[in-house]
Amino acid sequence: MSESMADLVRSHPVAAGLGDDAVALLVGCAKNVAFNADELLISEGASADTFYLLRRGHVAIEVHSPERGALVIETVGPGAVVGWSWLVPPYRWTFDARALEPVGAIAIDGACLRTKALSDPAFGFAMLSKVSVELLERLQATRLRLLDLYGRTDVQ
Amino acid sequence: MVETTDNSAVLALRPGDVVVLSRDGLDALISALREADYDVTGPTVRNAAIVLGPVSSTSDLPVGYRDEQSAGRYRVVKEDDERCFQWAVGPGSWKGEFFPSKQEQWRAVRSGETYTFVEPRFESPSLAIFGARPCEVAAIGVLDKVLSQGTYGDARYVSRRRDLFVVVAECGAPASTCFCTSMGTGPGASDGFDLSLSEISDAGGHRFVVRVGSERGGAILSTVARERASSEDLVARERLLEDAETTMSRRMPSGIAAVLAHSQESPRWSEIAERCLSCANCTLVCPTCFCSDVHDVTDLSGAVIRERTWSSCFDLEHSYLHGGSVRASGGSRYRQWMTHKLSTWWDQFDASGCVGCGRCIAWCPVGIDITEEAALFEQDAQLPEPEASAR
Amino acid sequence: MSSDLRLDVTESDGDGRGALTPILHRVVSRHQETADVTILALEPLSGPRLEVRPGQFNMLTAFGVGEVAISVSSAPRDPGPIQHSVRDVGQVTHALCRSRVGDLIGVRGPFGTDWRVSLDDVNSPILSGGDVVVMAGGIGLAPLRGAVHELVARAREGGGRVFVLIGAREPAQIVFNEDLAAWERDGARVLVSVDRGSPQWRGRVGLVTTLLADAGFDASSAAALICGPEIMMRFSARALVDMGVDPHRILVSLERNMQCGLGWCGHCQLGPFILCRDGPVVPYAGVVSHLLSERER
Numbered sequence: 001m002s003e004s005m006a007d008l009v010r011s012h013p014v015a016a017g018l019g020d021d022a023v024a025l026l027v028g029c030a031k032n033v034a035f036n037a038d039e040l041l042i043s044e045g046a047s048a049d050t051f052y053l054l055r056r057g058h059v060a061i062e063v064h065s066p067e068r069g070a071l072v073i074e075t076v077g078p079g080a081v082v083g084w085s086w087l088v089p090p091y092r093w094t095f096d097a098r099a100l101e102p103v104g105a106i107a108i109d110g111a112c113l114r115t116k117a118l119s120d121p122a123f124g125f126a127m128l129s130k131v132s133v134e135l136l137e138r139l140q141a142t143r144l145r146l147l148d149l150y151g152r153t154d155v156q
Numbered sequence: 157m158v159e160t161t162d163n164s165a166v167l168a169l170r171p172g173d174v175v176v177l178s179r180d181g182l183d184a185l186i187s188a189l190r191e192a193d194y195d196v197t198g199p200t201v202r203n204a205a206i207v208l209g210p211v212s213s214t215s216d217l218p219v220g221y222r223d224e225q226s227a228g229r230y231r232v233v234k235e236d237d238e239r240c241f242q243w244a245v246g247p248g249s250w251k252g253e254f255f256p257s258k259q260e261q262w263r264a265v266r267s268g269e270t271y272t273f274v275e276p277r278f279e280s281p282s283l284a285i286f287g288a289r290p291c292e293v294a295a296i297g298v299l300d301k302v303l304s305q306g307t308y309g310d311a312r313y314v315s316r317r318r319d320l321f322v323v324v325a326e327c328g329a330p331a332s333t334c335f336c337t338s339m340g341t342g343p344g345a346s347d348g349f350d351l352s353l354s355e356i357s358d359a360g361g362h363r364f365v366v367r368v369g370s371e372r373g374g375a376i377l378s379t380v381a382r383e384r385a386s387s388e389d390l391v392a393r394e395r396l397l398e399d400a401e402t403t404m405s406r407r408m409p410s411g412i413a414a415v416l417a418h419s420q421e422s423p424r425w426s427e428i429a430e431r432c433l434s435c436a437n438c439t440l441v442c443p444t445c446f447c448s449d450v451h452d453v454t455d456l457s458g459a460v461i462r463e464r465t466w467s468s469c470f471d472l473e474h475s476y477l478h479g480g481s482v483r484a485s486g487g488s489r490y491r492q493w494m495t496h497k498l499s500t501w502w503d504q505f506d507a508s509g510c511v512g513c514g515r516c517i518a519w520c521p522v523g524i525d526i527t528e529e530a531a532l533f534e535q536d537a538q539l540p541e542p543e544a545s546a547r
Numbered sequence: 548m549s550s551d552l553r554l555d556v557t558e559s560d561g562d563g564r565g566a567l568t569p570i571l572h573r574v575v576s577r578h579q580e581t582a583d584v585t586i587l588a589l590e591p592l593s594g595p596r597l598e599v600r601p602g603q604f605n606m607l608t609a610f611g612v613g614e615v616a617i618s619v620s621s622a623p624r625d626p627g628p629i630q631h632s633v634r635d636v637g638q639v640t641h642a643l644c645r646s647r648v649g650d651l652i653g654v655r656g657p658f659g660t661d662w663r664v665s666l667d668d669v670n671s672p673i674l675s676g677g678d679v680v681v682m683a684g685g686i687g688l689a690p691l692r693g694a695v696h697e698l699v700a701r702a703r704e705g706g707g708r709v710f711v712l713i714g715a716r717e718p719a720q721i722v723f724n725e726d727l728a729a730w731e732r733d734g735a736r737v738l739v740s741v742d743r744g745s746p747q748w749r750g751r752v753g754l755v756t757t758l759l760a761d762a763g764f765d766a767s768s769a770a771a772l773i774c775g776p777e778i779m780m781r782f783s784a785r786a787l788v789d790m791g792v793d794p795h796r797i798l799v800s801l802e803r804n805m806q807c808g809l810g811w812c813g814h815c816q817l818g819p820f821i822l823c824r825d826g827p828v829v830p831y832a833g834v835v836s837h838l839l840s841e842r843e844r
Contacts, residue, residue, distance in 0.1 A: 060752065074757075079760060141753060141757060147778065149742075149779050
């Protein structure tokens with residue numbers, strides 16, 4: 001089981017370039033999970049413990065409102081890291097993450113990973129660097145969307 | 157080179173021949189052009205400036221006038237001088253002769269269910285430009301590349317331009333604003349003319365050394381009383397041009413095209429913009445600036461008229477793109493003008509857009525000098541890159 | 548005049564019509580595609596239909612209002628009349644969008660460069676048999692529509708696979724929905740992402756470049772056509788190059804103020820280009836990649 005788990009973790013972009021020891025630490029906190037369409041991977045306001053490395057299927061990052069229902073902020077797909085709030089206090093989810101279709105993912109115990117990162121700063125830095133790549137890409141994409149590029153431009 | 161027949165001109169003059177005309181001879185040449193049905197247009201003094209207008213004799217020319225030009229300044233001064241061409245260039249360039257500042261393109265008249273298009277007939281007078289400077293003839297060559305040699309030729313431009321008779325007046329009186337030598341367009345004329353005049357006034361008297369540039373130039377000149385050009389005449393012409401070159405103090409740096417191509421982000425553009433009024437004077441007096449607006453107007457009968465008028469890259473509207481102007485700052489518009497003129501014109505038309513006539517310097521109300529700015533850009537380009545600061 | 552001066556004149560057509568004089572067309576159908584985009588089908592009152600290569604544009608005259616450059620969105624393979632998709636953004640486009648069936652519109656063109664997908668384009672950097680990625684932002688799909696039609700038909704005849712990646716502001720602003728479905732039926736991979744979802748929207752929400760990872764094309768053999776706002780084109784082209792697509796095989800469509808289409812009026816200059824003549828479609832490699840990053844204001 002743990003060997004195929006290692007293969008699964010290795011095949012995810014977040015593990016690209018990580019050494020065997022680091023992958024083993026990651027595997028120690030990981031398990032293979034599946035969600036049906038519409039199931040929540042992450043619930044806004046809940047304690048941010050488990051996050052996900054998506055393997056297949058797409059997930060909507062959303063927030064709900066009484067008048068407008070679920071508002072999708074963005075959708076992410078295979079290769080994405082879903083859930084970042086486990087990294088920083090108060091370790092609480094800010095948005096919902098909902099499966100748009102059947103989803104396969106590797107669930108990582110964030111608390112477990114934090115403990116390992118604290119005791120092995122090199123591993124901690126490697127993990128943080130990996131997550132930062134996605135953080136940055138998603139932040140940049142969000143900034144560009146803020147420009148409302150396809151909107152009307154007749155008012156200067 | 158030296159003409160060998162007598163005044164009866166049994167043999168027609170050929171390209172390359174050189175003769176000498178007196179002022180009376182020059183009058184006879186103007187008359188001969190008019191008799192050959194040319195509209196002769198040349199420099200004349202009006203409203204304290206040397207402008208273009210009909211010329212029927214040498215007395216219409218700016219006889220005895222010289223011009224004083226410097227950054228932001230233009231004056232004409234009358235002196236006791238018999239010479240006709242003792243000035244540099246006036247504000248009006250010849251481009252308006254072939255590319256009028258306002259042209260009706262068509263008029264669409266509603267007829268029942270449809271429109272009928274009426275296009276004004278192209279006016280194609282046989283035009284002779286008399287006393288154009290070599291830099292101005294070069295400018296016409298530049299405009300030709302833009303308006304007649306692209307994918308589409310402007311038939312109106314070509315119809316006015318095609319049979320143009322060019323009498324060039326080599327320049328013996330450059331203004332302080334001139335820099336044609338560094339642009340390779342003057343003060344002497346090398347091609348692009350039917351006849352080339354060089355005005356001499358020395359111990360040998362007041363006379364015009366005339367070189368023949370084309371068959372028809374030779375044919376017209378053959379009808380005019382003339383004398384053979386002596387070696388003294390030829391030397392006097394050489395001296396005229398040498399003196400003109402020597403007095404020209406302004407110059408355009410030779411590598412300016414490459415320098416400007418890499419100066420897009422220079423802080424100098426905003427610095428220039430603090431002085432530039434975006435008044436568009438430089439583009440209006442420039443003999444090669446060709447931008448035009450195409451727009452429709454309607455008249456009371458319901459006809460739609462499409463007009464083409466001169467426009468300028470200094471207008472905010474020039475770069476309008478659904479909702480805003482691409483070049484909103486004055487600095488970006490000055491950069492567009494100067495970079496186009498001296499750099500990207502090469503990419504677009506395989507030529508410089510500047511011929512060194514200096515009009516943009518004299519007619520800039522705040523005296524921005526394109527040669528001075530170019531020298532600063534060149535100087536910046538030669539400085540070592542500033543040390544990269546920690547980032 | 549001396550012989551070294553060349554005066555070549557090529558008129559827009561042979562019957563003496565001035566190059567700035569339009570050919571009368573009649574609106575034969577109009578379709579409100581989105582809240583601000585109207586598709587006009589135009590037939591000439593007399594004479595043959597204009598032959599337009601995908602990516603080229605026409606100058607359309609709304610009589611009494613003015614003239615504007617509009618890309619052609621029909622394909623050479625389409626049997627019907629020539630189509631323009633007009634977005635209502637200014638006076639002239641507003642008048643065009645409000646025109647009714649039977650109204651007269653002036654057409655001059657076609658002008659400019661194309662997407663290099665025509666059969667006779669032997670040196671096309673696009674038609675080499677590899678995958679073709681088409682990225683469109685907003686109304687940017689209009690000038691690409693004819694090219695996609697051509698590419699999808701080619702793919703069925705053994706040409707490269709086609710990937711159509713579309714970004715739109717919101718689901719209601721996605722244009723050519725019927726075409727998207729047809730292209731997908733015909734074997735193209737069509738992915739759409741919107742900036743803002745809606746309660747009914749079950750598709751992707753995010754920047755158009757986020758579709759690249761899922762598309763599944765072979766970057767090393769791929770060519771790409773991109774049209775949209777300049778920011779979108781610049782980030783999309785960079786993302787494609789980062790994935791390994793050859794920048795010489797990426798074409799983008801640039802836009803500036805166009806008033807004549809003939810290279811005379813000077814308004815559409817962008818650096819070394821006179822875009823009505825040298826563009827609108829230009830290779831991304833080299834000077835364009837720098838131009839897209841330069842500040843013009």
